[in-house]
Amino acid sequence: MFKKVLIANRGEITCRVAATLHEMGIRTVAVYSEADRGALHTRVCDEARWIGAAEARESYLNIDAVVSAARESGADAVHPGFGFLAENAAFAEAVAAAGLTFIGPTPAQIRAMGDKREARRLADAAGVPIVPGAEGADAKALVRAANAMGYPVIIKAALGGGGKGMQSAHDAKHLAEAIEAAQRVAASAFGDESVYVEKLLEHARHVEVQVLGDGKGRAVHVFERDCTLQRRHQKVVEEAPAPTLTADQRAIVTHAAVRLAEAVKYRGAGTIETLITREGHVYFLEMNTRLQVEHPVTELVSGIDLVRAQIEIAATGKLPFEQHEIKRHGHAIEARLYAEDAANNFLPQVGVASRVRWPDGPFVRVDSGVESGDAVGVHYDPMLAKIIAYAPTREAAIERLLGALDDTRVHGVVTNLPFLRALLRAPAVRSGSYDTEWVEREFLAGFAALMRAPAPDLALAAVAIAEASGAPLSKPTANGAAPAIDPFAQLGRWRQAGLAE
Amino acid sequence: MKSHWRDGDRVREVELQPLAHGRWRVRVDGSEFELSSEAMPDGRLRLVGDGGVTVAEVTPDGARRFVRLGVLDFVLERAGSGKVRAGAGGHDGGLSAPMPGVITKVMVVVGDEVTRGQPLLALEAMKMEHLIRAPREGRVKRVGASPGQMVQAGAELVELEA
Numbered sequence: 001m002f003k004k005v006l007i008a009n010r011g012e013i014t015c016r017v018a019a020t021l022h023e024m025g026i027r028t029v030a031v032y033s034e035a036d037r038g039a040l041h042t043r044v045c046d047e048a049r050w051i052g053a054a055e056a057r058e059s060y061l062n063i064d065a066v067v068s069a070a071r072e073s074g075a076d077a078v079h080p081g082f083g084f085l086a087e088n089a090a091f092a093e094a095v096a097a098a099g100l101t102f103i104g105p106t107p108a109q110i111r112a113m114g115d116k117r118e119a120r121r122l123a124d125a126a127g128v129p130i131v132p133g134a135e136g137a138d139a140k141a142l143v144r145a146a147n148a149m150g151y152p153v154i155i156k157a158a159l160g161g162g163g164k165g166m167q168s169a170h171d172a173k174h175l176a177e178a179i180e181a182a183q184r185v186a187a188s189a190f191g192d193e194s195v196y197v198e199k200l201l202e203h204a205r206h207v208e209v210q211v212l213g214d215g216k217g218r219a220v221h222v223f224e225r226d227c228t229l230q231r232r233h234q235k236v237v238e239e240a241p242a243p244t245l246t247a248d249q250r251a252i253v254t255h256a257a258v259r260l261a262e263a264v265k266y267r268g269a270g271t272i273e274t275l276i277t278r279e280g281h282v283y284f285l286e287m288n289t290r291l292q293v294e295h296p297v298t299e300l301v302s303g304i305d306l307v308r309a310q311i312e313i314a315a316t317g318k319l320p321f322e323q324h325e326i327k328r329h330g331h332a333i334e335a336r337l338y339a340e341d342a343a344n345n346f347l348p349q350v351g352v353a354s355r356v357r358w359p360d361g362p363f364v365r366v367d368s369g370v371e372s373g374d375a376v377g378v379h380y381d382p383m384l385a386k387i388i389a390y391a392p393t394r395e396a397a398i399e400r401l402l403g404a405l406d407d408t409r410v411h412g413v414v415t416n417l418p419f420l421r422a423l424l425r426a427p428a429v430r431s432g433s434y435d436t437e438w439v440e441r442e443f444l445a446g447f448a449a450l451m452r453a454p455a456p457d458l459a460l461a462a463v464a465i466a467e468a469s470g471a472p473l474s475k476p477t478a479n480g481a482a483p484a485i486d487p488f489a490q491l492g493r494w495r496q497a498g499l500a501e
Numbered sequence: 502m503k504s505h506w507r508d509g510d511r512v513r514e515v516e517l518q519p520l521a522h523g524r525w526r527v528r529v530d531g532s533e534f535e536l537s538s539e540a541m542p543d544g545r546l547r548l549v550g551d552g553g554v555t556v557a558e559v560t561p562d563g564a565r566r567f568v569r570l571g572v573l574d575f576v577l578e579r580a581g582s583g584k585v586r587a588g589a590g591g592h593d594g595g596l597s598a599p600m601p602g603v604i605t606k607v608m609v610v611v612g613d614e615v616t617r618g619q620p621l622l623a624l625e626a627m628k629m630e631h632l633i634r635a636p637r638e639g640r641v642k643r644v645g646a647s648p649g650q651m652v653q654a655g656a657e658l659v660e661l662e663a
Binding site: 185344347409414455 | 504506511513519525527529530532536538540546548550552555557558560562566567568569572574576599602606626630632654
């Protein structure tokens with residue numbers, strides 16, 4: 001087993017991976033950019049190494065810097081987390097070339113699945129149905145293909161993932177603009193502007209299957225997750241099991257996923273994403289060759305630590321368990337907390353999360369990357385935390401998650417918390433009757449009206465009373481440290497003045 | 502003590518008058534009520550009014566106040582602090598960056614006639630591209646950014662004239 005592992009990431013996933021490594025008695029090395037000096041993920045690891053400037057391409061995407069840090073720290077393996085270099089074949093190769101173990105699939109597997117066009121071919125060859133789609137040398141060819149296929153269509157980055165850069169178009173007129181925008185995001189996020197076009201399956205649900213492979217042709221699945229609640233192709237709420245999946249559909253998706261993983265001799269943890277149409281047809285979307293953001297819901301219903309499984313497979317080349325040993329029980333649901341202003345077109349927010357309180361209580365899990373006083377910067381993904389609840393039934397899990405969100409408080413940076421709370425209270429979410437476009441098509445308008453409502457008079461009164469109490473308006477310091485003085489400590493004076501008793 | 506707070510699109514006025522024994526007379530946009538307040542050991546405020554007891558937590562952040570009332574969250578901003586919410590809108594013919602980021606594309610040049618909703622620039626921040634669109638018809642008077650340039654929130658990007 002490994003003695004020391006470098007985690008080539010930041011934020012909540014670094015903290016999450018470190019927790020398992022520490023439990024296994026393995027020492028941890030964090031890396032950080034200039035912007036993340038003193039960040040939570042550097043504090044939870046045994047050591048931390050500076051790898052470059054704030055811009056991701058200078059630090060977290062800088063293969064040489066990360067591999068050097070790994071070598072210099074004496075680590076014997078590297079865990080990539082998700083995002084950044086997690087699905088970069090050149091990085092996996094560089095780690096191996098430095099004599100270290102990459103905790104993940106082979107470079108060839110990353111490369112094959114990373115090119116979504118190649119992934120479609122592999123799925124097709126393994127007998128997994130794929131969404132009708134087309135490739136094209138240029139925008140004109142793509143428009144011609146889309147015209148032939150019929151609208152609406154969706155444009156995706158060939159080397160993309162995680163919904164980034166996806167654009168849908170409902171007619172030829174908007175397609176050209178959408179292709180250009182998708183190409184720009186693809187070029188900047190993935191270093192390659194190639195895009196392809198797929199038929200947009202309307203009224204579909206997003207169901208994905210967690211697989212683990214030994215790299216020699218054996219694979220198991222850890223059931224499915226439903227990630228249908230999305231906004232702009234970004235997952236917002238995920239759950240396991242998928243609430244609307246029939247036993248037949250579950251058998252189809254899990255068998256197809258295992259078949260594909262075995263066909264490519266997949267190594268480590270991966271996810272096969274599918275869309276299930278209203279008519280019940282299953283279509284392959286893509287395979288993600290990494291741990292997913294939403295992996296905790298699978299862990300809660302299966303009792304399997306997926307990070308531990310990744311590490312054991314990387315160290316031993318064996319699956320830690322057989323398919324028949326993998327059981328599922330109860331329901332888990334996760335909400336992603338983002339630094340976004342839901343009242344203002346979900347614009348990403350920056351600042352200092354000056355006062356943060358995470359929920360606790362039985363069967364509530366929080367995977368977070370910030371604590372009170374931590375800075376939320378412009379350079380990286382605005383996800384702050386994932387809040388996950390487990391219960392025997394879906395209804396009880398939603399109820400428990402709502403309670404946990406009620407107990408969540410982030411001040412100093414605007415978050416999407418009001419959006420998450422309203423979303424989980426929506427009758428359609430409670431009854432499970434929605435599709436991947438439902439949030440934008442039906443939920444957002446009503447939610448926007450809610451956000452436009454005036455704050456209660458009591459909120460204004462509270463602000464005025466806090467001001468009148470003479471609380472100093474301490475500003476967070478430039479380096480992102482918490483205000484040295486809690487303004488509310490000053491309320492003592494108020495008491496002395498006889499106003500509070 | 503009178504103060505003004507931006508609450509979404511509107512500006513709210515609150516007037517506070519201290520009474521005896523921790524009680525206040527509060528007037529918000531003309532409606533008046535009384536309540537008493539008490540600072541809890543953890544810094545939160547316990548507000549007691551006709552409607553019962555509410556726990557409030559107020560965190561200052563520059564001109565903004567994050568308010569948690571029971572389990573609900575609000576963000577108010579001191580009005581007259583000079584900060585204008587740009588959003589996708591703009592003001593006085595100018596269009597400013599809604600957030601810090603990198604300009605990835607400039608689609609207009611000075612003198613262009615633009616229509617409402619037409620994309621003017623693309624701004625990338627936090628891995629997402631945001632199109633800055635014209636809030637109304639007009640002619641581009643000035644372009645204050647070029648591709649690849651890093652801009653701060655509030656930076657004037659495009660100026661339109663009627």
